[in-house]
Amino acid sequence: MSELKDLMKKKLGFGCMRLPVLDGEQDRIDDQTFCEMIDSYMEQGFQYFDTAYPYHKEQSEEAVRRCLVERYDRDRFFLADKMPVWLVKSETDYEPIFQRQLERCGVDYFDFYLLHALDKDRILTIEANGGFEFAKKIKADGRAKHIGFSFHDSADVLDETLSRHPEIEFVQLQINYYDWESDIVQSRKCYETAVKYGIPVIVMEPVKGGTLANLIGRSAEVLKELDEQASFASYAIRFAASLDQVMLVLSGMSTKEQLADNTSYMKDFVPLSDKEKHAIVRVREELDKLPTIPCTSCQYCVDGCPKKIVIPDVFSAYNMSVQFGVNAISRGKYHDAVTDHGKASDCIRCGKCEGHCPQHLPIRDLLVDAARTFEQL
Structure with a gap:
């Protein structure tokens, strides 16, 4: 599916989950700032926008319509959206939800359409209620140019799912250098599973919700010794973008400053050097040295808690x-x-x-x- 990767002239995607807002209220998008950010992003040759049904309390899709779709010709950008599979109770629910998304976004097709936030249980549910068949249907009738899913589970589950569903053209995975060897997130193992099937990867959470942009102590010093001017976020995004099977890295940008930083090093993307890769390994080692709680999130402690502390x-x-x-x-x-x-x-x-x-x-x-x-x- 190299032709899918070839569509992406630039490897930075605009994630519309953390848009600029007014007065800190997530359902009040700052349209003026969003428009200015879109203009700057587009002027530099970037094209990909990623939204979803629940983002910004269901306001992201309509903000995309106002600030992007109504201001640019449809062939100037790629738009991705996602089916909120948790809202689907029967196979008849897919079509009305999808139609609502088309209307909210003001388009008659999506370039990329995903089944949203799949894990083992959700995969079994949508296999039973026709989710994958619906995805194939909207691709066949042209309302989705490419179909895939975003994923939050183990590499074994991903392997089983891709083996059963050769219609899937791409996957969206949580990949960042902090979670690369994580037993829970399994960034590396999931990425390698996608490579096994030749499936292009879109990366989400490359900066781990912003945490890798806020290093402190020795881990921060390691990267500053490389380049005093480079942002911590730049190493995290470039780590993900340097992976061969990755066709796009999403970044949820809330400010013009974040956008300017991301586009500055992704406009003419250069993969990480061996020296930079070694530094990132050292950052992980420094983070691992810190006195964190060795909890494995098994949840055994939760059920019996009389105060319902998670x-x-x-x-x-x-x-x-x-x-x-x-x-x-x-x-x-x-x-x-x-x-x-x-x-x-x-x-x-x-x-x-x-x-x-x-x-x-x-x-x-x-x-x-x-x-x-x-x-x-």
């Missing part, structure tokens, strides 16, 4: 604060972990969680650390 998610936010600092990103991750669930400080020290932990972690004491970090106790 302990692995709290620990994930804490680990992020250790490696990247207590900032808006790590605080946001903690907020997400405790929304509709117990806070770290809600722990009553009953010890049920520790009895279930295969890693024998002192969970009660670690929750005190997390509360002190994020709740300012």
Whole structure:
């Protein structure tokens, strides 16, 4: 499928999940700034925009219509959208949802269309209710030029799915240098599975939600020693773009400054040098040295918690604060972990969680650390 990769003159895609907003409200897109960012992006030869049904509380698709579709000829850009498979209850739901997306975006076809956020359970569900058949149908009738899916599960599940569905033309994977050897995200293993099937890869989360743009301590010094002027984000995006099977790297850009930085090094993309690759390995090693909680996210501790604390998610936010600092990103991750669930400080020290932990972690004491970090106790 090299012809699909050849479509991409530039390897940087504009992710429309973190658009500029007004007054911090995610459903109020700053159209003026978005238009200016689109103009700058397009003027430099970039073409690919990625949106989805739920982004910005279902406002991203309409912002794309206002700021992109109504201002540029349709053949000037590639537009990707995604089927929210979690909303589908039966095979008759696909068509009305898809039609709504076409209308929201103001187009009569998508260049790239994905089944959104697949994992093992969702794959089994949509295989049963006709999701893959719907994707083939809209490709056959021209309403989707290319079909694929975005994926969040193990490499084994990806392998099984691609073997059953040769109609899939590309996959969207979470790839970044931090998660490259992760047992949970499995960036490298998933990428290698795509290579095995000759499937082009679109990369999402190359900067891991912004965390790799906010290095601190020795990991930051390693990259600054290479180039004092280069942004930390540039190494993360170029790491993903340097992979042979990657046809595009998405970046969710919220400001004109982020756009200017990304386009500055992706306009005339140069793959990472051996020296830069070695430095990134050192950054990973420095991050691994930090005293993070060795939680494997097995979830065994969660079910019996009387305060309904999602302990692995709290620990994930804490680990992020250790490696990247207590900032808006790590605080946001903690907020997400405790929304509709117990806070770290809600722990009553009953010890049920520790009895279930295969890693024998002192969970009660670690929750005190997390509360002190994020709740300012």
